[in-house]
Amino acid sequence: MANVVVVGAQWGDEGKGKIVDWLSEQADVVVRFQGGHNAGHTLVIGGNVYKLSLLPSGVVRTGKLSVIGNGVVLDPHALAAEVARLQEQGVAISRENLRVAENATLILSIHRELDALRESGSAGTKIGTTKRGIGPAYEDKVGRRAIRLMDLADLSSLGDKIERLLTHHNALRRGFDLDEFKPEAIYEELASIAPKVLPYMDAVWRLLDEERRAGRRILFEGAQGALLDVDHGTYPFVTSSNTVAGQAATGSGMGPGSVGYVLGIAKAYTTRVGEGPFPTELFDETGELIGHKGKEFGVVTGRKRRCGWFDATLVRQTVRTSGINGIALTKLDILDGFETIRIGVGYKLDGQTIDYFPASQLAQGRVEPIYEEFEGWSGSTAGARSWADLPAQAIKYVRRIEELIGAPVAVLSTSPERDDTILMKNPFEA
Numbered sequence: 568m569a570n571v572v573v574v575g576a577q578w579g580d581e582g583k584g585k586i587v588d589w590l591s592e593q594a595d596v597v598v599r600f601q602g603g604h605n606a607g608h609t610l611v612i613g614g615n616v617y618k619l620s621l622l623p624s625g626v627v628r629t630g631k632l633s634v635i636g637n638g639v640v641l642d643p644h645a646l647a648a649e650v651a652r653l654q655e656q657g658v659a660i661s662r663e664n665l666r667v668a669e670n671a672t673l674i675l676s677i678h679r680e681l682d683a684l685r686e687s688g689s690a691g692t693k694i695g696t697t698k699r700g701i702g703p704a705y706e707d708k709v710g711r712r713a714i715r716l717m718d719l720a721d722l723s724s725l726g727d728k729i730e731r732l733l734t735h736h737n738a739l740r741r742g743f744d745l746d747e748f749k750p751e752a753i754y755e756e757l758a759s760i761a762p763k764v765l766p767y768m769d770a771v772w773r774l775l776d777e778e779r780r781a782g783r784r785i786l787f788e789g790a791q792g793a794l795l796d797v798d799h800g801t802y803p804f805v806t807s808s809n810t811v812a813g814q815a816a817t818g819s820g821m822g823p824g825s826v827g828y829v830l831g832i833a834k835a836y837t838t839r840v841g842e843g844p845f846p847t848e849l850f851d852e853t854g855e856l857i858g859h860k861g862k863e864f865g866v867v868t869g870r871k872r873r874c875g876w877f878d879a880t881l882v883r884q885t886v887r888t889s890g891i892n893g894i895a896l897t898k899l900d901i902l903d904g905f906e907t908i909r910i911g912v913g914y915k916l917d918g919q920t921i922d923y924f925p926a927s928q929l930a931q932g933r934v935e936p937i938y939e940e941f942e943g944w945s946g947s948t949a950g951a952r953s954w955a956d957l958p959a960q961a962i963k964y965v966r967r968i969e970e971l972i973g974a975p976v977a978v979l980s981t982s983p984e985r986d987d988t989i990l991m992k993n994p995f996e997a
């Protein structure tokens with residue numbers, strides 16, 4: 568099976584952009600299967616910088632089919648704006664190279680507003696979201712009152728759907744002492760954007776089945792990270808979708824056997840944005856230094872990321888919940904020059920040693936990491952392109968990570984440059 572799914576093995580921002588770009592060059596089809604425009608990555612191709620949030624990475628390369636699957640929540644305004652921005656940069660985007668699932672759920676302005684309201688503190692439910700309306704849109708999807716892309720193709724039936732949606736949302740608004748939404752305003756919002764997004768609509772499950780039968784290589788591009796998964800992550804401080812590899816099948820309408828090789832992306836240390844537990848977080852100058860050297864600021868929101876040591880217990884868990892076959896380890900060069908480096912290898916919880924991250928929010932906040940300490944390396948790993956270029960201590964660090972997480976490092980990335988990569992296994996040829 569020549570398909571590949573890429574997932575973040577931590578809390579997102581693992582440096583998926585560079586790896587996905589390299590893989591998308593080898594793929595025929597690139598599919599987004601969860602999340603929405605809460606994701607963000609920057610691609611640098613031929614000196615041009617492209618910022619993507621919602622569109623699959625393949626869209627900036629000619630001859631690739633980009634697909635937004637049913638598992639994505641789609642803000643039609645964000646889609647139209649991102650397409651227009653890329654077109655201005657000279658990227659050709661049309662139905663030829665972009666398709667969006669007819670059954671994808673739409674994010675509306677009411678979802679963005681509700682997300683922001685909950686995050687404002689007055690509603691007392693702060694998660695540290697990206698305020699893009701992701702959570703409220705997924706709530707409406709499973710609440711069976713969502714408006715989906717296909718609904719824009721039949722404006723005459725939209726009125727009833729809006730009524731159903733507003734029965735729920737206006738009850739909430741009354742609870743918050745806010746003015747109710749007017750159905751006409753929602754109708755207008757949708758009717759005006761429909762012509763911009765409908766041209767891309769398709770039955771994606773059927774299209775992907777045809778592509779698979781024709782032997783085309785499919786790359787499934789995950790967003791966020793497995794620790795932000797709504798089931799397997801640090802609930803409730805998670806995103807609202809399943810971010811684990813199994814979602815690649817459900818979120819695109821393919822069978823689990825179609826997914827193929829699972830490549831997990833992990834940083835050589837750990838970062839997180841937003842609220843929630845983070846056992847190996849550093850609150851000292853070492854954490855500041857990692858953040859500074861690693862330029863740890865969010866692409867979408869510009870927020871400063873929290874930084875800490877590599878937590879092998881967490882990544883071992885995501886290796887299992889996503890069935891990760893190999894890891895792409897990124898940003899090893901950021902650890903160059905540290906005198907000592909630590910890896911979290913387990914936790915202490917109420918006097919007991921445990922080798923997993925407990926599911927309860929209370930316990931997650933109470934665990935204390937157990938560390939293994941390593942002598943750092945004085946040489947540089949930046950720009951290394953073979954094992955021979957790496958200091959012995961850096962190799963020892965990577966080998967220990969492999970042992971602890973129970974998965975091999977298939978790809979080692981040593982700088983943002985595309986060629987500064989050590990390749991052990993090409994996932995498409997695994």
Ligand code: IMP
Nearest residue numbers: 579580605606695696697805806840841
């Ligand atoms: P939401 O996805 O906007 O609902 O945010 C929920 C949580 O997921 C917050 O902690 C966000 O910071 C985090 N999150 C969402 N998207 C990303 C991402 O692309 N990278 C890292 N964290 C993210």
